[in-house]
Amino acid sequence: MRTIELHKSVTASNDRDANLLRKQMRTSGQLLVNLMSSPGSGKTRLLSRTIQDMADIRIGVLEADIASDVDALHIEALGAKSIQAHTDGMCHMDAGMTRRGLEALAEESEGQEDLIFLENVGNLICPAEFDTGAGLDVMILSVPEGDDKPLKYPLMFSRVQALVITKTDTLSYFDFDLRTCIERVRKLNPRIRIFPLSAKTKEGMEDWENWLRDRLKNWRSH
Ligand SMILES: Nc1nc2c(ncn2[C@@H]2O[C@H](COP(=O)(O)OP(=O)(O)OP(=O)(O)O)[C@@H](O)[C@H]2O)c(=O)[nH]1
C-alpha cells in the first residue's frame, strides 16, 4: 500500500480543475464518489462492507487523512486497491490533490477500477466548500452525532446527492429522531437520496449498493 504526500493546489480556479477532472473521469468511464462526514461517523466501515458486498465491481479507494495509514491498510486487507494521501494538515481535498491521488492509484492498478471512493478528511465544514471533481458527492451522518446536524452544517447537506444515515443499529440508545432528521435534510435539499443503514448489521445496505450500481450505469451511458 502506497502513501503519498499532497500539498494545497496553487491553481487559479479549483472549480475549473474540478470540472475538467469530472469530464476526464466520464470519458474513462470511472465514477468517483466523494464521501464526506465528521471523524468517526463510519466512512471506512461503510466502505469495507460495500467492497465486500459488491465483489463484481472493481473498487479503488483514495484515503485522505492528515496523518496515519490505518484506513488504507484496512481497505487493502479486503483486496481492494487503496492509496493513502496525507493532506499536509489541510482539512479537505481540492481537485488538484484529488487528481494526484487518482494518478497514484492508477499507477498501482493500471486504471482498472469501475468505482473509486474518495474518503475525504473527517470534517463537516471545509470539504463542503471544495469541489473535488467527483461525479457524486455523498455525506454520511451517524446516529450518535444527533439529528440536529442539518441545522448546524447546512452547506454540507445542501450540496450532496445522497445522505447515508449510518449506525441505525444504535437508534434505541440515542435520542435521534429519524423522521425529524429527514425532514430537516429535505428542507435544505428536496431531491437528495437518503439511505438509513447499519454497516454492522447490514440492514439497509442493499438500497445503498443498488443506488451505486444504478449511478455507475448512468455515469457510463452519458
Ligand atoms: N454500531 C455500529 N458501529 C459502527 C457502524 N459503522 C461504523 N461503526 C463504528 O464506528 C467507529 C468509527 O468508524 P470508522 O469507519 O472508522 O469511521 P470513519 O468515518 O472512517 O472515521 P475517520 O476516518 O477517523 O474520520 C468504529 O468503531 C466502527 O466500528 C455501524 O453501522 N454500527
Ligand SMILES: [Mg+2]
Ligand atoms: Mg476512516
